[in-house]
Each structure stands twice: as structure tokens, then as C-alpha cells.
Amino acid sequence: MDIPIKTISDLHAEIIRLEKTKQQQEMDLKQRLNSPSSVFSAVKSLFPSSxxxxxxxxxxxxxxxxxxxxxxxxxxxxxxxxxxxxxxxxxxxxxxxxxxxxxxxxxxxxxxxxxxxxxxxxxxxxxxxxxxxxxxxxxxxx
Known part of the structure; x- marks a missing residue:
């Protein structure tokens, strides 16, 4: 997001925003990987077949x-x-x-x-x- 950080309050706001983004991504991953078949498909997607x-x-x-x-x-x-x-x-x-x-x-x-x-x-x-x-x-x- 390339928001210029000029003050300490801008830095704190950016840290809070990044922590919220991290928590949202963790919840998304937990939902994606809630069963063994989804884990297997995620691992298989790491090795794409051309x-x-x-x-x-x-x-x-x-x-x-x-x-x-x-x-x-x-x-x-x-x-x-x-x-x-x-x-x-x-x-x-x-x-x-x-x-x-x-x-x-x-x-x-x-x-x-x-x-x-x-x-x-x-x-x-x-x-x-x-x-x-x-x-x-x-x-x-x-």
C-alpha cells in the first residue's frame, strides 16, 4: 500500500493495519486447510504440472x-x-x-x-x- 509514514502515529497505524491483515490471512488459511483433502490439494498445487x-x-x-x-x-x-x-x-x-x-x-x-x-x-x-x-x-x- 505504499503509504508514506511521516510520524510515529502513522507508524503505529500501519503496524495495526498489518496485524489485522495477518489475522485475516490466518483465518482464511485455516478455512482453506480444514480437511485432509484440502491439505493434499494445497500441497499438490505447489508442484504445478505443465x-x-x-x-x-x-x-x-x-x-x-x-x-x-x-x-x-x-x-x-x-x-x-x-x-x-x-x-x-x-x-x-x-x-x-x-x-x-x-x-x-x-x-x-x-x-x-x-x-x-x-x-x-x-x-x-x-x-x-x-x-x-x-x-x-x-x-x-x-
Whole structure:
């Protein structure tokens, strides 16, 4: 409220106003948090789930995303960072769990389909014999 305080009486009035505001906010909070379900919804509202990025919350992930949250850090810490210290393993765990939020069933199946298509194309090219080109006369025929 940016009321200029020039005298001691202005200061006392502002203190009284702030105390009344505090009491009103406390009563409002008590009314909002009077049941367990309201407490749970208030706690859940502290962690907003963004619908713009799929799998941004543990509640919104599919089974592949949930498994990757545990498998990726465990695998990295047991293989690549085997002899590392506690801090490095903790950082690897945090970064890999953050990265696993981008892994979903759709992304895994999309990558699998692309890899399958590449392998199928390579095998088709390998199986086809080279056709001779009869449109141009060869130098030995002349």
C-alpha cells in the first residue's frame, strides 16, 4: 500500500493495519486447510504440472517414463561412473532423472520405428542386384 509514514502515529497505524491483515490471512488459511483433502490439494498445487511438456510430473508419466527414472541413473552409476564419488553420482542421478522426464512411450516407439525403417532399407538395398544400364553404349562395343 505504499503509504508514506511521516510520524510515529502513522507508524503505529500501519503496524495495526498489518496485524489485522495477518489475522485475516490466518483465518482464511485455516478455512482453506480444514480437511485432509484440502491439505493434499494445497500441497499438490505447489508442484504445478505443465501440459506443454509431456511427462513433466511423476503423476503424468507413462510406464516407460517411470521405469526410465530409476533405470537410467542406476545404469549410469554402475557402468560409466563406477569409481566416481558421492557428489558425481548424485549429480548424475539428478541430471538423468531430469532427462528421463522427456522419455515417454511415444518417443521410444518413434525411435524404434525409425531404426527399424533404416535397417529394413539397408537390407533391401543389399538384397537388390545392380541392374546394368543399357541406355549408353559402352566403349568396348565400338
Amino acid at each position: 501440459n506443454s511438456t509431456p511427462g513433466s510430473s511423476i503423476f503424468n508419466q507413462d510406464i516407460v517414463g517411470l521405469i526410465s527414472r530409476f533405470v537410467i541413473p542406476l545404469t549410469l552409476n554402475k557402468t560409466l561412473f563406477k569409481g566416481s564419488g558421492f557428489l558425481v553420482k548424485t549429480l548424475v542421478g539428478l541430471v538423468s532423472q531430469k532427462a528421463s522426464t522427456y522419455i515417454s512411450e511415444d518417443s521410444v516407439t518413434g525411435i524404434w520405428d525409425k531404426a527399424k525403417g533404416l535397417v529394413t532399407d539397408l537390407l533391401k538395398k543389399k538384397d537388390k542386384p545392380a541392374k546394368p544400364n543399357f541406355s549408353e553404349p559402352s566403349a568396348t562395343a565400338l
